Amino acid sequence: MRTASLQEGVHRTVLPSGLRIVTEAIPTTRSASLGIWVGIGSRDERPSLHGASHFLEHLLFKGTHKRSALDISAEIEAVGGETNAFTTKEYTCYYARVLDADLPLAVDVLVDAVADSILEPADVETERGVILEEIAMHEDEPGDEVHDVFAEVIFGDHPLGRLISGTPESITPMTRDQINRFYRKHYTAPEILVAAAGNLDHATVVKLVRKALAGSPLDTGPAAPAATRRSDRRVRSGKPRTAVVHRDTEQAHIVLGGPGLGRHDDRRFALGVLNNVLGGGMSSRLFQEIREKRGLAYSVYSYASQHADAGLVGVYAGCAPAKAAEVLDLIRVELDRVAEKGITLEELSRGKGMVKGAYVLGLEDTGSRMSRLAKSELLHGDLMTVDELLTRVDAVTVDEVNAIAAELFGGERSLAVVGPFGEDDFPA
Structure with missing residues (x-):
């Protein structure tokens, strides 16, 4: 032991x-x-x-x-x-x-x-x-x-x-x-x-x-702990495509995006800042353009999911079916803009603050502290201190964020839609 x-x-x-x-x-x-x-x-x-x-x-x-x-x-x-x-x-x-x-x-x-x-x-x-x-x-x-x-x-x-x-x-x-x-x-x-x-x-x-x-099936002989999960070479993201699931709903539900980063990628800190600037809060670009200025959607946000060897990034919006095309156009405009022109220094500072605040405030109860320990050990293989993580976020530069924006949002994107539509309503 x-x-x-x-x-x-x-x-x-x-x-x-x-x-x-x-x-x-x-x-x-x-x-x-x-x-x-x-x-x-x-x-x-x-x-x-x-x-x-x-x-x-x-x-x-x-x-x-x-x-x-x-x-x-x-x-x-x-x-x-x-x-x-x-x-x-x-x-x-x-x-x-x-x-x-x-x-x-x-x-x-x-x-x-x-x-x-x-x-x-x-x-x-x-x-x-x-x-x-x-x-x-x-x-x-x-x-x-x-x-x-x-x-x-x-x-x-x-x-x-x-x-x-x-x-x-x-x-x-x-x-x-x-x-x-x-x-x-x-x-x-x-x-x-x-x-x-x-x-x-x-x-x-x-x-x-x-x-x-003691005496249970887990009370076994000597062994080493399992290593952190290795990459699976079968993980391949295919060509961008559109999938529409017909549901007779009052709202259209849309996700537009593409492949993201794995959780071991050091650029994940820059992606976290970018995500907050793009669609991570009420001051984000997507929220301001689509909800605050035009009132086209109640819920609109961006997100990033990360696995051991792959990830995805997406923008979600829920809106009236008649407004889906307009909302999609606005999302595309914002993704094009951030991919081509990046973010500003003021947005960089605000995005960093949102990442750091969310992380620290999320550690205010024993459940979140327990989860932090487990995920660090199980998924990353080490435990970063709070100060080390904040330092990594502070070190993110505007050039790093802009490079990630260009890479992840600069090409063709995939689209998923659930609502009262058919495939022909969203041509590739």
Whole structure:
């Protein structure tokens, strides 16, 4: 077992099994947030198992050899805590937030659920129905659906372009044995990270985790932690194209953009500044032009999504269908302008301030501090201090931002639309 101090109040222990434990002590709080992070997400699924990660996320709260589904929820709620989970394309997280005195309970319950779930066949059938309803509900939220359509436009048939939840065609035939094999193959100690932040002691957390793991399927022999995710050479963004999904909606939902940067690209700091200038707030170019000056859309913003080896950038707008063409033209004008002429020094300063403020203000609770620890360890392989990150943002130059703008927005763009349209309404 190896323990190291990463920063003041932050410690990291690697158990002999390869499972990692990272904590941050925040003595001024009376709460603690705990997360069990697994470095497996929807991009790790074969086509026949599309949606298995999300399916499994549902099932791990349905019962273990020690606890029923009711026990899992009741034990945490009885102390006023909360627990939940989420699945992404590259990792899955199970988390709880409790009073500091109840952290031992949270560790025992969450570790038990993640390490030793039974996956009863009856529970598989129940959750299959829940997930199919969730997929149907998602299709009733066109403002969310359009982002999934856009990801498919950019990444095509690569797993990064697929829905995290799976589809009715993939979820319906998936068997309990398939899900269980996926569980035991991928939920191994080297892939798992336990992160906690709050009023805690690192050595105590390590003892609690080791006790909870004893005798479980994760209590395994010596191994090294899994390395950070490597690049997948299959990730290719195809030629720019347009995808239109017909829905009888009152609003048109539009995303225009293209491939972006991976999260290990040092230019991500310049992209963060650019994103804020372009569409990151009420003072941004897109908000001012489309909403404030013309009142054409209630919601308009730009965003960047980053994965280990790929990313995308896009501009979203929700507007009346009759105004969709005008809104698209205005978005194109702004993207052309920033690609050709870049941003000003005043915008650079404001964009930096927005990035720094959002980051620091986002660390005001134990949950966000816990997530910061986990993502740094799991996705980046190191933990940047707050001061180091602010320094990196301060070092961004206007030339760097303008170069990124020209590269990402200077060429042809892809378009995703969900609304009362057909393909012919948006010619290439």
